[in-house]
Amino acid sequence: MTLTIYNTQTRQKEPFKPTVPGEVKMYCCGVTVYDDCHLGHARSYIVWDTVRRYLLWRGYNVRYVQNFTDIDDKILNRAKEQGRTMSEVSQEYIDAYFRDIRQLNVKDADEYPRVTEHIEEICDLIQRLIDKGIAYPANGDVYYSVQAFPSYGKLSGRTEEQMQSGASGRVAAEDTKKRHPFDFALWKRAKPGEPSWDSPWGKGRPGWHIECSAMIRRVLGDTIDIHGGGGDLVFPHHENEIAQSEGATGKPLAKYWTHNGMVRVNGEKMSKSLGNFTTIRELLDRINPMVVRLFVLQAQYRKPLDFTDDAIASAENGWNTLKEGLLFGRQFGERLGWNPDDDAPHLEDVAEKFQTAMDDDFNTSGGLAVVFELAKELRRVGNILVHGGEVDVSADALQRQWITLVELAGVLGLEAQPEEASESPNGLSDEAILALIEQRQAARKAKNFAEADRIRDDLKERGIALIDKPGETTFVRD
RNA sequence: GGGGACAUAGCCAAGCGGUAAGGCAGGAGACUGCAAAUCUCCCAUCCCCCGGUUCGAAUCCGGGUGUCCCCUCCA
Numbered sequence: 313m314t315l316t317i318y319n320t321q322t323r324q325k326e327p328f329k330p331t332v333p334g335e336v337k338m339y340c341c342g343v344t345v346y347d348d349c350h351l352g353h354a355r356s357y358i359v360w361d362t363v364r365r366y367l368l369w370r371g372y373n374v375r376y377v378q379n380f381t382d383i384d385d386k387i388l389n390r391a392k393e394q395g396r397t398m399s400e401v402s403q404e405y406i407d408a409y410f411r412d413i414r415q416l417n418v419k420d421a422d423e424y425p426r427v428t429e430h431i432e433e434i435c436d437l438i439q440r441l442i443d444k445g446i447a448y449p450a451n452g453d454v455y456y457s458v459q460a461f462p463s464y465g466k467l468s469g470r471t472e473e474q475m476q477s478g479a480s481g482r483v484a485a486e487d488t489k490k491r492h493p494f495d496f497a498l499w500k501r502a503k504p505g506e507p508s509w510d511s512p513w514g515k516g517r518p519g520w521h522i523e524c525s526a527m528i529r530r531v532l533g534d535t536i537d538i539h540g541g542g543g544d545l546v547f548p549h550h551e552n553e554i555a556q557s558e559g560a561t562g563k564p565l566a567k568y569w570t571h572n573g574m575v576r577v578n579g580e581k582m583s584k585s586l587g588n589f590t591t592i593r594e595l596l597d598r599i600n601p602m603v604v605r606l607f608v609l610q611a612q613y614r615k616p617l618d619f620t621d622d623a624i625a626s627a628e629n630g631w632n633t634l635k636e637g638l639l640f641g642r643q644f645g646e647r648l649g650w651n652p653d654d655d656a657p658h659l660e661d662v663a664e665k666f667q668t669a670m671d672d673d674f675n676t677s678g679g680l681a682v683v684f685e686l687a688k689e690l691r692r693v694g695n696i697l698v699h700g701g702e703v704d705v706s707a708d709a710l711q712r713q714w715i716t717l718v719e720l721a722g723v724l725g726l727e728a729q730p731e732e733a734s735e736s737p738n739g740l741s742d743e744a745i746l747a748l749i750e751q752r753q754a755a756r757k758a759k760n761f762a763e764a765d766r767i768r769d770d771l772k773e774r775g776i777a778l779i780d781k782p783g784e785t786t787f788v789r790d
Numbered sequence: 791g792g793g794g795a796c797a798u799a800g801c802c803a804a805g806c807g808g809u810a811a812g813g814c815a816g817g818a819g820a821c822u823g824c825a826a827a828u829c830u831c832c833c834a835u836c837c838c839c840c841g842g843u844u845c846g847a848a849u850c851c852g853g854g855u856g857u858c859c860c861c862u863c864c865a
Contacts (some may be wrong), residue, residue, distance in 0.1 A: 318796095323794085324797090325840075327807095338802090340865090341865075342865090343865075344864080349865085352864085352865050353865050354834095354865090356864070357865075359863095368834055384862070384863090385863085386864095402802050405824070420808095440856095452849090465793095468793070468794075468860075468861085469793060469794065470792075470793050470794090470860095470861075471792095471793090520863090540865095541865065542840090542864075542865030543794095543795090543859060543860080543865080544859070544860070544863095544864055544865065545864075545865070546794085546859090546860065547793085547860055547861065548860095548861085548862095549864090571865090572865070573795090573796095573858090573859080574858080574859065574864095574865080575865085576858075579857075579858075580858090580863035581858080581859070581864090582865095583863090583864055584863075584864060585862090585863065585864070606813090608801065610802065610813070610814095611802075611803070612803080612804080613859095614795085615796070615803095616795090616796080616857090616858060616859075617802095618802085620801085620802090621816090622802080622814080622815085623801080623802060623803055625814075625815090626802060626813070626814035626815075627802090627813085627814085628814095629813085629814060629815085630813055630814065633813085669804085669811095670805090672805095675804070675805095677802095677803055677811090677812075677813090678803095678804055678805085678812080678861085680803095680804095680812070680813075681803095681811055681812035681813080682811095682812085684811095684812060684813065685811095685812080691828080692828080692829070694814075694828090695827085695829065696826045696828090696829085698828085699821090699828080699829095711856090725833070727808090732838090755792095756823075759823075761823055764823085764824095765823095765824075765825080768825080768826085772826090776829080777826065778825095778826075778827095779826070779828090780822070780825085780826080780827085781827095788827090
């Protein structure tokens, strides 16, 4: 069976063959650290995290690198506003990034290169481009000469003429140091009072796209296997990365270019400039991180994803089902005569079904269908066990189902934590609740249903739901 | 104006030439004193529209219509 990946550059799915068999070099564009991350970022990093987890599960050795862009006009502006240094601001949001993204069960990258730590590599790369006649200095700035790179536009599928006609008027007004309107800055001359670094062209700082080219080359080499990022980065960011890297090395930068779709709100892209974003921090105040993950993974990663209350509610309910399945082993394993921590072989046919789905360009929606079927079956059996009925499946089969579920859900980064023991935010201890249950049982026995219902409603209002079973009544906290 | 995608039930969503996965919501029944939870069953004769190719198309081709993304910072 072959894994296929949709390659933005060829606009089709291609069989995945890394340069070195079994080894995958993967790079994703990280965030520019000037503000909190929002749901759009969350989607992106959940998607690439899942791709990475899947490749690992498939047996690949994956080296995953994600950068922090910590030199940028926006960081600078924020620093000025707040009377702080650029590095103070960037460090704050790097910390915020980790705080948010780790909660979503996104694994840490193998490396997080930062622009400020790679100025030398950036200068080297720029010099190389100048030496090759692909870049030119102009009064303290350095520009990339788009016309010197004939295949410019190959990723986004545009030709120079098209861009000319499209951008008419918008480009002409730009500064005149450029030889061609589409040339872009590799190095920007320092303005007074701004942080700057020494370079052969004078004091200044790197332009926006060059850092990724330089850091990829430094950390992963000339050619990587998978380059990922948001769809909005295709042009100009990734197009320019290709121009810079391939212009300098003559080798392909990435074998597979992959891009995730945008998150939408009311039909519009969620973005900083539109101001319609929900930060991860706000989101996680009211939503379980796993719900966010499920919400993201239910959609195909390349398609737009609508952020609506309905979709979140749906994911919330779906997660409850999944969670019950994932906790099955912890809850019933011992009763069934097996230890939840013991290893057991997964169910081969189920794992294969999962793989078939995921092999098709990371079809997480199909993968989830497999996971849901396992979870629902375990929930069914769990319910029988709770009610003391006859289980029609062998303990061994259940163990293997559960092991398989935990493994496959884990590939998607979906993990359930066992409930925290009787924390009582509503002030009621387990003992107090049990006492009330006793009272209600007595009332029921006496056919005083008004009183029984009053107790039940009362608890309900305090976020405690009662579950009547033959012989006993248990409760769950919301 | 140019470039790129997408359009499947109330909602989300898979499907890639062989007769519509899965999730949510909904309906009926079981259980219950009544509920909740859970279980069982049901829930698109049809895949935006119009043509064409084919024994056969949601799936391929052509033409429409609609939505989104990019061309400016953006995951």
